[in-house]
Amino acid sequence: MKFLKRNPILSLVNDFFIDSPLPANITYFWNAGSLLGVVLVLQILTGVTLAMHYTPNTLYAFASVEHIMRDVNYGWLLRYLHANGASFFFIVVYIHIGRGLYFASYRPPRLILWTVGVVIYIVMMATAFLGYVLPWGQMSFWGATVITNLLSAIPWLGQDIVYFLWGGFSVDNATLNRFFSLHYLLPFVLAALVAVHILGLHQYGSTNPLGVRGDYLRFHPYFTSKDLVGFVWLFILLAILVFFMPNYLGHPDNYIPANPLVTPHHIVPEWYFLPFYAILRAIPNKVLGVIAMFSSLLILLTLPWFTRLRLAGNTPLMKSLFWFFVANFFLLMWLGGQPIHSPYIQIGQICTVLYFSYFVIILIMG
Incomplete structure (x- = not known):
């Protein structure tokens, strides 16, 4: 030694x-x-x-x-x-x-x-x-x-x-x-x-x-x-x-x-890209869809800049919201592998809103 x-x-x-x-x-x-x-x-x-x-x-x-x-x-x-x-x-x-x-x-x-x-x-x-x-x-x-x-x-x-x-x-x-x-x-x-x-x-x-x-x-x-x-x-x-x-x-x-x-007939990426692919497809406009897809990744970079309280992330509310976010992430993963038609598009749009809402709540409460 x-x-x-x-x-x-x-x-x-x-x-x-x-x-x-x-x-x-x-x-x-x-x-x-x-x-x-x-x-x-x-x-x-x-x-x-x-x-x-x-x-x-x-x-x-x-x-x-x-x-x-x-x-x-x-x-x-x-x-x-x-x-x-x-x-x-x-x-x-x-x-x-x-x-x-x-x-x-x-x-x-x-x-x-x-x-x-x-x-x-x-x-x-x-x-x-x-x-x-x-x-x-x-x-x-x-x-x-x-x-x-x-x-x-x-x-x-x-x-x-x-x-x-x-x-x-x-x-x-x-x-x-x-x-x-x-x-x-x-x-x-x-x-x-x-x-x-x-x-x-x-x-x-x-x-x-x-x-x-x-x-x-x-x-x-x-x-x-x-x-x-x-x-x-x-x-x-x-x-x-x-x-x-x-x-x-x-x-x-x-x-x-x-x-x-x-x-x-149905083009799909590898399974680990499916949640972000679902976010892309959830928005009918191509430009907005691409922005949403890249934002779903880049929003992770914003967390340290806008959160200051050390204990906010450890509250029971935030922990419950985290597990809701995980369930929503897996649902997006499943939706990414489904055909592009109703009701998958509408469900994907709801899940996309919920995905970004989780980070907005972190930024507001942090």
């Missing part, structure tokens, strides 16, 4: 992962941060390996994925770990954000910590969208077409931005190359943002269920043992998904090669 403290590099490891003080009363919900770190490492390792065999060309992309699945040693395992690892990434990040909202972890002095965390979440969504396009199946192609077309709602410059993203006048080979390059790059940007996030956590400390100062314990061994429990459960659940139902969270149309001449 003395060697760890004397060495200039290892002393940082010691400060952050061994002697770092944490509240004694935090629960297993505080494991989500370390679980996200493990999943990020898993995604980078499997992603770099898959990139060695993937061909970012519209003529060969689908075939190269099948080559990985059928011909590369354990290629099927790498691909299923990567695809389902992305789903687990979002499952854990939603738990992490939910815990932050429930215990009002966005309150000062954790402004930078929360802001960087929201930026990480947005970069995650961009990375996942880019990765979903790479298999070049039907849903990949049409999902890319629909989502990138949303930027055309930007006044004056929108269509030019879309053409720039596409690298032409339609989603084609240049688009796939750009998406592959960005999908490879962004995980390393994520890793850098995570390092900043950890620095912020070390600087301002962690919250706890009571929201007040109490006894503090060293990170190791008191909380590393808790993290190990979380790691075991994570890998058990991921293994069940990978080995027994690897395509459960995917869409069957993505096993059909991309065909620009045949539009799928």
Whole structure:
């Protein structure tokens, strides 16, 4: 231990992962941060390996994925770990954000910590969208077409931005190359943002269920043992998904090669985008729908700036409203996968209003 403290590099490891003080009363919900770190490492390792065999060309992309699945040693395992690892990434990040909202972890002095965390979440969504396009199946192609077309709602410059993203006048080979390059790059940007996030956590400390100062314990061994429990459960659940139902969270149309001449009957994104897709579809006007969709993410950034009272988030009323918000979020997720007709549109509009109302109440009461 003395060697760890004397060495200039290892002393940082010691400060952050061994002697770092944490509240004694935090629960297993505080494991989500370390679980996200493990999943990020898993995604980078499997992603770099898959990139060695993937061909970012519209003529060969689908075939190269099948080559990985059928011909590369354990290629099927790498691909299923990567695809389902992305789903687990979002499952854990939603738990992490939910815990932050429930215990009002966005309150000062954790402004930078929360802001960087929201930026990480947005970069995650961009990375996942880019990765979903790479298999070049039907849903990949049409999902890319629909989502990138949303930027055309930007006044004056929108269509030019879309053409720039596409690298032409339609989603084609240049688009796939750009998406592959960005999908490879962004995980390393994520890793850098995570390092900043950890620095912020070390600087301002962690919250706890009571929201007040109490006894503090060293990170190791008191909380590393808790993290190990979380790691075991994570890998058990991921293994069940990978080995027994690897395509459960995917869409069957993505096993059909991309065909620009045949539009799928019902275009849907991955499950973790469905709540925001439902918000987009709930508003008939394209520009207002795009604004609402992006606002549903960016509103998270406003919470530290407009909330000041430390205990407001821990009142029984706010906790009850939080669980109502969670139920509404899952309802939006279900609505995002439904056809675009009555009564789903009307229900989506009500749920969209309720979604934003929760944050308005936080801002007013905070």
